[in-house]
Amino acid sequence: MGKFAIKKGNNDQYYFSLKADNGQVILASQGYSSRSACRKAIKSVKNNSGHDGMFERKQSSNGKFFFNLKAANGKVIGKSEMYESEASRENGVASVKKNGPKSAEVDE
8 A cells, every 4th residue: 555755845844745555656745834734635635536526637738647636625635747648647546546545644
C-alpha cells in the first residue's frame, strides 16, 4: 500500500505527497500553513479519491496530460505529475483510487 508523506518546506508550509508502493509520487498538495490543515487535506483525499467524478482530467498547453483531485467543495486538493499519454494519466488516476483511501501518513 502507498503512503502519504508529510514534510515541512523551507517556507514553513506543510505539504503532502501520496506515494505509490514503488515510492513514485502520484499526487502532490499545495502548501498549508499548519500540520493540522495538511492532515485535514489528507483526510479529504481519503474521502474523495475513491470517486471517479472527483478527478478533473486535463491537458496542458504543451500537450501533456494531468489530473487534479477535487474536494466536495470543488477546490483542488491534489495535482498529478505530467504524463505523456492519456493512458498513462488514467493509470495515475487508478493508482490514486487504489492508494488514496487507505494509505497511512508518515513524516519525511
